[in-house]
Amino acid sequence: CEGRAHLYVHPGHRTHLWDTCGPEAILREAGGRMTDISNALLRYDTAEICNLNGIVATNGVIHDRVVQVTQSVLAGF
Known part of the structure; x- marks a missing residue:
């Protein structure tokens, strides 16, 4: 929230809901966004914990572009 970072990308599947729920709330209040790499909202109403x-x-501000670039990079793997 101090404006020192503009993005964070974690393409893996080893984070859990408890790793993102608090940070997402803070980020959203500060005007940021958090989604998965398909630009879908993270869901907390599911039995899946990862x-x-x-x-x-x-x-x-840069979210859609970061998702686009991330998808492009990951398509090469």
């Missing part, structure tokens, strides 16, 4: 499709967290 974020299976990675995490993209940004300042909000």
